[in-house]
Amino acid sequence: GEEAHPVVFAAASLTNPFADLAENAEVNVDYSFGGSNGLVDQLVGGAPADVFASANTATMDRAVEEGVTAGEPVRFATNLLVLVTPAGNPAGITGLDESLDGAKLVICAPEVPCGAATAALAETVGITLEPVSEESAVTDVLGKVTSGEADAGLVYATDAAGAGEDVETLEIPESSQHVNEYWIVAVKGGDADSASSFIELVTAAAGQELLADFGFGPA
Amino acid sequence: MTGIRVDAAVRVRDVVLDLDLPEGSCTAAIGPNGAGKSTFVGLLSGALRPDTGTVAIHGRTVAGPGGFVPPHKRGVALLEQRSLLFPHLDVLANAMFGLRSRGVPRHTARAEALAQLERVGCADLTHRRPNQLSGGQAQRVALARALAIKPDVVLLDEPMAAMDVAAAPEIRSLLRTHLAGRTSVLVTHDLLDVLTLASHVVVLERGRVVEQGRVADVLPRPRSQFLADFTGVNLLFGDLVDGGLRLADGTVVAGLAGDDATAGPGWASIPANAVGLHLADPHGSPRNAVDVVVRAVEPRGPVVRVVVDLAGQALAADLTTGAVAELGVEPGLRLVASIKATAVTLY
Amino acid sequence: MTGIRVDAAVRVRDVVLDLDLPEGSCTAAIGPNGAGKSTFVGLLSGALRPDTGTVAIHGRTVAGPGGFVPPHKRGVALLEQRSLLFPHLDVLANAMFGLRSRGVPRHTARAEALAQLERVGCADLTHRRPNQLSGGQAQRVALARALAIKPDVVLLDEPMAAMDVAAAPEIRSLLRTHLAGRTSVLVTHDLLDVLTLASHVVVLERGRVVEQGRVADVLPRPRSQFLADFTGVNLLFGDLVDGGLRLADGTVVAGLAGDDATAGPGWASIPANAVGLHLADPHGSPRNAVDVVVRAVEPRGPVVRVVVDLAGQALAADLTTGAVAELGVEPGLRLVASIKATAVTLY
Amino acid sequence: MPRWTWLPFALGLTFLVVPLAGMLARVPWAELPALLVSHEAVEALGLSLLTCVVATAVSLVLGVPLALAMSRMTGRTAVVVRTLVTIPMVLPPVVAGLALLSTLGRRGLVGQHLSAWGIEIGFTTVAVVCAQVFVAMPFLVIALEGALRADSGDYGTVAANLGASPTRVLWRVTLPMSMPALVSGAALTFARALGEFGATLTFAGSLAGTTRTLPLLVYLTREQDTDLALALALVLVLVALVVVAVSARFNRPVST
Amino acid sequence: MPRWTWLPFALGLTFLVVPLAGMLARVPWAELPALLVSHEAVEALGLSLLTCVVATAVSLVLGVPLALAMSRMTGRTAVVVRTLVTIPMVLPPVVAGLALLSTLGRRGLVGQHLSAWGIEIGFTTVAVVCAQVFVAMPFLVIALEGALRADSGDYGTVAANLGASPTRVLWRVTLPMSMPALVSGAALTFARALGEFGATLTFAGSLAGTTRTLPLLVYLTREQDTDLALALALVLVLVALVVVAVSARFNRPVST
Numbered sequence A: 001g002e003e004a005h006p007v008v009f010a011a012a013s014l015t016n017p018f019a020d021l022a023e024n025a026e027v028n029v030d031y032s033f034g035g036s037n038g039l040v041d042q043l044v045g046g047a048p049a050d051v052f053a054s055a056n057t058a059t060m061d062r063a064v065e066e067g068v069t070a071g072e073p074v075r076f077a078t079n080l081l082v083l084v085t086p087a088g089n090p091a092g093i094t095g096l097d098e099s100l101d102g103a104k105l106v107i108c109a110p111e112v113p114c115g116a117a118t119a120a121l122a123e124t125v126g127i128t129l130e131p132v133s134e135e136s137a138v139t140d141v142l143g144k145v146t147s148g149e150a151d152a153g154l155v156y157a158t159d160a161a162g163a164g165e166d167v168e169t170l171e172i173p174e175s176s177q178h179v180n181e182y183w184i185v186a187v188k189g190g191d192a193d194s195a196s197s198f199i200e201l202v203t204a205a206a207g208q209e210l211l212a213d214f215g216f217g218p219a
Numbered sequence B, C: 001m002t003g004i005r006v007d008a009a010v011r012v013r014d015v016v017l018d019l020d021l022p023e024g025s026c027t028a029a030i031g032p033n034g035a036g037k038s039t040f041v042g043l044l045s046g047a048l049r050p051d052t053g054t055v056a057i058h059g060r061t062v063a064g065p066g067g068f069v070p071p072h073k074r075g076v077a078l079l080e081q082r083s084l085l086f087p088h089l090d091v092l093a094n095a096m097f098g099l100r101s102r103g104v105p106r107h108t109a110r111a112e113a114l115a116q117l118e119r120v121g122c123a124d125l126t127h128r129r130p131n132q133l134s135g136g137q138a139q140r141v142a143l144a145r146a147l148a149i150k151p152d153v154v155l156l157d158e159p160m161a162a163m164d165v166a167a168a169p170e171i172r173s174l175l176r177t178h179l180a181g182r183t184s185v186l187v188t189h190d191l192l193d194v195l196t197l198a199s200h201v202v203v204l205e206r207g208r209v210v211e212q213g214r215v216a217d218v219l220p221r222p223r224s225q226f227l228a229d230f231t232g233v234n235l236l237f238g239d240l241v242d243g244g245l246r247l248a249d250g251t252v253v254a255g256l257a258g259d260d261a262t263a264g265p266g267w268a269s270i271p272a273n274a275v276g277l278h279l280a281d282p283h284g285s286p287r288n289a290v291d292v293v294v295r296a297v298e299p300r301g302p303v304v305r306v307v308v309d310l311a312g313q314a315l316a317a318d319l320t321t322g323a324v325a326e327l328g329v330e331p332g333l334r335l336v337a338s339i340k341a342t343a344v345t346l347y
Numbered sequence D, E: 001m002p003r004w005t006w007l008p009f010a011l012g013l014t015f016l017v018v019p020l021a022g023m024l025a026r027v028p029w030a031e032l033p034a035l036l037v038s039h040e041a042v043e044a045l046g047l048s049l050l051t052c053v054v055a056t057a058v059s060l061v062l063g064v065p066l067a068l069a070m071s072r073m074t075g076r077t078a079v080v081v082r083t084l085v086t087i088p089m090v091l092p093p094v095v096a097g098l099a100l101l102s103t104l105g106r107r108g109l110v111g112q113h114l115s116a117w118g119i120e121i122g123f124t125t126v127a128v129v130c131a132q133v134f135v136a137m138p139f140l141v142i143a144l145e146g147a148l149r150a151d152s153g154d155y156g157t158v159a160a161n162l163g164a165s166p167t168r169v170l171w172r173v174t175l176p177m178s179m180p181a182l183v184s185g186a187a188l189t190f191a192r193a194l195g196e197f198g199a200t201l202t203f204a205g206s207l208a209g210t211t212r213t214l215p216l217l218v219y220l221t222r223e224q225d226t227d228l229a230l231a232l233a234l235v236l237v238l239v240a241l242v243v244v245a246v247s248a249r250f251n252r253p254v255s256t
């Protein structure tokens, strides 16, 4: 029959690595990227997907609960929080410390995965963050920093890597205690063969290497 | 009677009409501003629904308890005070509108519309937009548009109000041709229109019909002040006695009684130019000589109209400027009015 | 002269005017539809800017190369064919609008507006909205609104076109009071308006001034077909010869020459009721007897108007119905017209 | 127009226009040509144009009668209907998308019945059009209704008296006379549909070639490169410029 | 109105209304009361109302003169200005936010100068109002301009002849006569500002009490619980209902 042609619903933060993945493997993949929870809504609404890749554990749990998955979810990558400043670090930020006093800090809202991680990290470090904005997506945090509107922001390492020279990255040692986990699963009612071949692609060595290139941590 | 029958009320305007117009007649509807003339026309055209009662045209009930025939199915053409030419169409397209609406092919409609425009003297304006026309031009085009559809019934609500004197006779004779034998209603404030175009007349006042009938019967014997003013005669109200009308103060004005004059409340009509004014009783032969007081003086071109008070009623006399000066007429002056008895009609 | 001076052109309408109106006079502007009367009014009110030339009011140039005075600074009141009452204001607020705009305190403005409404007979309509008025009522309110501001110059563009006969004399006398001594321009199609209200007259045709002057000078001696129709007289054009006017075919119509009649091209004016029609020359005394051919017959209320052809020009005669029947008048019939020489004015 | 109004006029216009300048200043002009001919961009633009044209057409077919009926309504009915029609304009687009999903989605109020017949709208190009119509049609309806109400109906009466059936009155008088409002309403609808993003993403998803319209591509691109996203947005602005400019040319008022 | 138009009318209305029903069907009614009195919801609603009222007021002050001036323009100028004014309506809101950021942001075209004077708009409530005005004011301008153009100006001429200065004509004639369009334009503006989300998020950020308006709260809530988000969105719908219903009551046309 026909060549496998998986339809993949994936968290927005996976946009770049997944695009390259399909290109390198020379397979045809249709991607639909978006916020993880929104993707679950769509799956529940009957979206014709074969694979679902989530950017956090809670969302994957919800997908399983809603009964839109087929088989066990697999963890395939992790991500760490880092501190970014605009290029040149105009506010002279040195880390999660007093240098943030009076600076415009932007973080994720505690309601979203990256915000939950941020809150936990702050507690571990023992600092009270006073952000000027609590965004609902990492992209928005990054946007505020790259545009220079904010002096600093807490984003995932992958986002910092993607922003290239627009930002300066400050690693935070304690963040390894609060890794963010990425999960992938086949979707119920989708094409099982296409799904398993794509999940294979992601979890195989080449896929893992590529994810690492984009700043993701190992599963 | 199979012409127009209206027995209907429009409550919010306090208009209650009861009317019969014969088929094929042209009826003039006259009356003061706000009398309900446009309301009457609206009931016939279908623009207004009566609250109660019925409206029938040529034997067909077009509004009433049994239902309502919408305007476009009434075969009625309407020309109003405002020309209401379609602003997005040029003059020719406006004139063609009704014909095209009735399914006349474009080519024929165009020819007929052009002919109609020609007849109202607007053939050279075919490609103008309505906003490029003067008021009178617009009204003529609207007339052409209304007449082009050759309707069963034609309603004209003061169609000539904005036309110039040179144009009015032409339009009037055009209307006469088109209205001949066709049931039509003409709202007008102009006596000439009534005399030249209408065979019947309806007088409205404050939302009610006060007089109706053939022009020849109604106009010479006004029974309302409005109609008397309209025809330019004096109207006196009193009691008919042998050969005269007795007014409130007992004065009797002698005159000629018609066949239908019976004793009791009645009227006398007197043309303004049959009234003479004098400082003292002139003692001439067949005339009335009554005491009057000047109320108002109004120049009217070649003559001066002097309005006097006769036993509480107004009486107008047209005098020459010389006579007015000679008498020294001014409000409040007491005079004697002489009225030829042969010019006084009693009814 | 410090009244109104217009020497200006509006190119797109092909209107070129050259006019002088004395201060304090009421000037009637008459002419066929599309002649430029409203354009003239627009130049005075400030609604239109002339393309070239100047407009001056009471010595002040309000439009011209030196600048343009906007309408609200001209002290000019305008009443148009359409009443244009503000739809969002009631009748009283409409009447108060001009006063309030000039800073008159609310209380005073209210009183004056009420008085003005009273004078046009609309005191009982104060709280109606314009869409609840009949056409004539709306126009009266608009008149009250325009007059309430006691303007320097009053412009009236066919203000009485939609008024009923009973109302028109009242409004006319109201206007006479208000226009007395005030520079004003009245566009009208009604001879009575000219005679009762105006001291001067301007005749426009096809965008040009064809006659202007005092009513008493211009009206009796029409030099345009329009003005002759307007005043209801016949106008003949020809060569003035001793005691008469020689027409194209050599016929001489005898008449009375005015002081200013000089040999050469000239006119004769003849009232329609001074023309008799006969099957053969009646050989009466001081009359003209000329051969004519019937062109058209038009009933006009009590009389019938017969239009005949005299040496290529139209001549109207008013006959009784009886006379018309007796003569068997119909288009094409050859008749002899007799004209009293004393009724013929030569100039 | 009083002279002092020119000050707020200038301020208002500046406030609306300068951000566009700001945007232009950030666009990476060098990369623009390559970006514009990229397969993804061309595909997304094509899809956007197609869906917007269809959505505008559907909005006209459904919205004109809606506006007509509303313009004839009075009292309570008018208020209720007008209010209902306006709601999609005020919903945040994402909420609008959720509302569509819970109605036309596989498990939605209506969708479950359609689904039983084998019709599934979600995540197809049809869903994109649905989302666009839902958020954009009210613009047409509101713009047109105002114009229809302002026309007092006198001309319709005249036309009826000349023998025109209601259908003819509609086509030859009512609609031509409100042409300016119709054209500007349609242009607004098209433009709103063109910029539609939240409802589409939520209800139709973001699949290249099927549901990924230009705004969705802009959003996705922004995940990687904001300046590139602005460059793509510029394409949207250009298309809108053309549509609005063309509509404005038709929008000469018919004076009465 | 021809009878057949009732079919598309019914279809159109259904299409706009049923999704709201679908939304209502999903709202967790049991949790609603507690949600609505939650501190977060009350705070967001208050902020939304405050910013929308201010944004509508600013839009009126700047937008009315804009509409007036536009309604007097003809030819090319009219087309250009109309087009420019319409653009913020067609921009996807996120792009609008980016445009604002690149203009009024700390490093933006204008913002860098403001910043030098110590004025920073970003992350403040002022930024929310800016975003709302930017996306919503065009609704007022377009709605009003149409109405002003349709009025042939005859009444203005009459008023001027009665001695009214241009300013008085504006306040006493032009604006009152276009009151229906003004009210419905203002209601649209308010409603659009109320639903504004993308531009606010991008330009102003999202901090409870300062910049997190109700739509932003809805969006955030949706990351955890879609049904709860719908419940919050219901509040938006209710507020919009009230505004539009009230405006519709004022919106009786002035017949001439």
Ligand SMILES: Nc1ncnc2c1ncn2[C@@H]1O[C@H](COP(=O)(O)OP(=O)(O)OP(=O)(O)O)[C@@H](O)[C@H]1O
Binding pocket: B012, B013, B014, B015, B031, B032, B033, B034, B035, B036, B037, B038, B039, B040, C131, C132, C133, C134, C135, C136, C137, C162, C164
């Ligand atoms: N739309 C309306 N709503 C309420 N009342 C109205 C309306 N139009 C007219 N009227 C009132 O109805 C009555 C009859 O008005 P109508 O227009 O029929 O008078 P008319 O005889 O045509 O007067 P005119 O000679 O001034 O045109 C008047 O009292 C008028 O004020």
Ligand SMILES: Nc1ncnc2c1ncn2[C@@H]1O[C@H](COP(=O)(O)OP(=O)(O)OP(=O)(O)O)[C@@H](O)[C@H]1O
Binding pocket: B131, B132, B133, B134, B135, B136, B137, B162, B164, C012, C013, C014, C015, C031, C032, C033, C034, C035, C036, C037, C038, C039, C040
């Ligand atoms: N807005 C316009 N644009 C172009 N031409 C116009 C416009 N209004 C009037 N005209 C033309 O200008 C000429 C003069 O028109 P005007 O309105 O001054 O005539 P009028 O004497 O007032 O006529 P009426 O007695 O019919 O009111 C006419 O030929 C008319 O067609």
Ligand code: MOO
Binding pocket: A011, A012, A013, A014, A034, A035, A036, A037, A055, A112, A113, A114, A137, A138, A139
């Ligand atoms: O679903 Mo995300 O990648 O945490 O925005």
Ligand SMILES: [Mg+2]
Binding pocket: B037, B038, B039, B157, C134, C135, C136
């Ligand atoms: Mg009337």
Ligand SMILES: [Mg+2]
Binding pocket: B134, B135, B136, C037, C038, C039, C157
């Ligand atoms: Mg005129």
